[in-house]
Amino acid sequence: MAGVELGMPRMGAAADLAPQPVKVVLNWGRRYSLWVFNFGLACCAIEFIAASMARHDFIRLGVIPFAPGPRQADLMVVSGTVTDKMAPAVRRLYDQMPEPKYVISFGACSNTGGPYWDSYCVTKGVDTVIPVDVYVPGCPPRPESLLQGIIRLQEKIAQESLSTKVIRAKYAGHRTATAGEVTRGLVTPPAADTVTRAEP
Amino acid sequence: MTEPAAATDGVVIKRLEVDAADWVDAVTEARGAGFSFFDWLTAVDQTDLEESPGLDVVCHLLDPSTPKALRRIMIRTRVPDGESLASITGVFRGAAWHERETHEMFGLEFDGFDDGTGLGLRPLLLPDGFEGTPLRKSFVLAARASKPWPGGKEPGESEHTKPTGRRRVSAPGVPDPEWGPR
Numbered sequence: 001m002a003g004v005e006l007g008m009p010r011m012g013a014a015a016d017l018a019p020q021p022v023k024v025v026l027n028w029g030r031r032y033s034l035w036v037f038n039f040g041l042a043c044c045a046i047e048f049i050a051a052s053m054a055r056h057d058f059i060r061l062g063v064i065p066f067a068p069g070p071r072q073a074d075l076m077v078v079s080g081t082v083t084d085k086m087a088p089a090v091r092r093l094y095d096q097m098p099e100p101k102y103v104i105s106f107g108a109c110s111n112t113g114g115p116y117w118d119s120y121c122v123t124k125g126v127d128t129v130i131p132v133d134v135y136v137p138g139c140p141p142r143p144e145s146l147l148q149g150i151i152r153l154q155e156k157i158a159q160e161s162l163s164t165k166v167i168r169a170k171y172a173g174h175r176t177a178t179a180g181e182v183t184r185g186l187v188t189p190p191a192a193d194t195v196t197r198a199e200p
Numbered sequence: 201m202t203e204p205a206a207a208t209d210g211v212v213i214k215r216l217e218v219d220a221a222d223w224v225d226a227v228t229e230a231r232g233a234g235f236s237f238f239d240w241l242t243a244v245d246q247t248d249l250e251e252s253p254g255l256d257v258v259c260h261l262l263d264p265s266t267p268k269a270l271r272r273i274m275i276r277t278r279v280p281d282g283e284s285l286a287s288i289t290g291v292f293r294g295a296a297w298h299e300r301e302t303h304e305m306f307g308l309e310f311d312g313f314d315d316g317t318g319l320g321l322r323p324l325l326l327p328d329g330f331e332g333t334p335l336r337k338s339f340v341l342a343a344r345a346s347k348p349w350p351g352g353k354e355p356g357e358s359e360h361t362k363p364t365g366r367r368r369v370s371a372p373g374v375p376d377p378e379w380g381p382r
Binding site for chain 2: 083084085087113117118119120121124
């Protein structure tokens with residue numbers, strides 16, 4: 001499929017030339033409106049869901065779990081066991097996210113492979129596939145751990161000074177695909193009379 | 201053929217051991233006897249046995265006509281290593297996925313495999329380009345030798361715990377000492 005060339009990521013002239021108080025405001029806006037995209041692969045996803053529910057409620061920290069897909073998300077939480085079969089999909093969805101983007105690796109499996117570290121099919125940490133900002137340890141971590149990880153990430157965002165130069169150095173270096181290349185074409189359904197069985 | 205019956209949680213599992221040559225006939229017969237729900241099929245690596253080594257292929261069928269007390273049957277056969285087994289996709293079409301999985305995990309060939317696509321036995325679950333048959337006991341978990349790992353891999357190896365006096369793990373898949381420190 002022909003890729004749509006979207007150009008190099010940039011922050012715009014306002015962010016590049018903005019004085020420090022404006023950058024503080026921009027960072028403040030960025031850290032408290034993290035649209036999150038949950039890459040739930042195993043039991044850790046249940047803890048993520050618990051953290052999003054009323055008791056722990058990470059929306060009060062500005063984390064919004066209603067991103068319709070990776071293209072509208074700022075933060076990806078990889079929660080669960082990443083297998084070698086799934087790793088290309090993780091990479092693909094990460095490439096679809098707009099910059100600036102952040103990744104929280106949630107749980108022992110996505111940090112290092114966890115209890116499956118010697119398995120023949122488990123990726124030894126999601127950071128072998130995508131860059132990770134915050135690691136949350138635990139098997140599975142409690143929802144409070146995720147809240148702590150989110151606060152750590154927000155502290156990190158508050159301290160960063162994003163200019164076009166910085167963001168290119170941070171993301172473009174390992175950007176492996178344009179948004180067009182990671183888009184799949186529409187699949188036309190087969191004609192009804194030719195279908196005998198579903199093909200995996 | 202031996203037919204011992206065992207009871208677990210009130211449900212009787214009928215067990216049936218057949219020769220590899222009678223495999224399809226036994227499954228067809230069980231289906232005719234009411235066990236018309238195909239549950240799963242897999243293999244067990246018994247190639248390290250002294251007596252008639254090979255792969256045990258196990259198939260689990262259910263009788264759905266008695267919902268409150270399901271009748272179950274496990275049919276098992278042993279295939280010598282390197283030989284192939286007749287496919288039961290002609291009896292249960294749903295067995296195709298299970299035979300593909302057994303093929304890629306154990307390297308067992310199924311004669312007459314047909315899932316309606318004509319593509320034959322091909323990998324189902326393993327990532328593209330994966331080499332080897334990972335569920336065989338001879339498959340070495342190379343990550344144990346190649347992956348640097350902080351701390352102890354087995355109980356008693358960490359500097360924070362006392363040695364347990366437990367025998368070192370020699371489970372299938374753990375690399376031999378000549379693979380290097382592990």
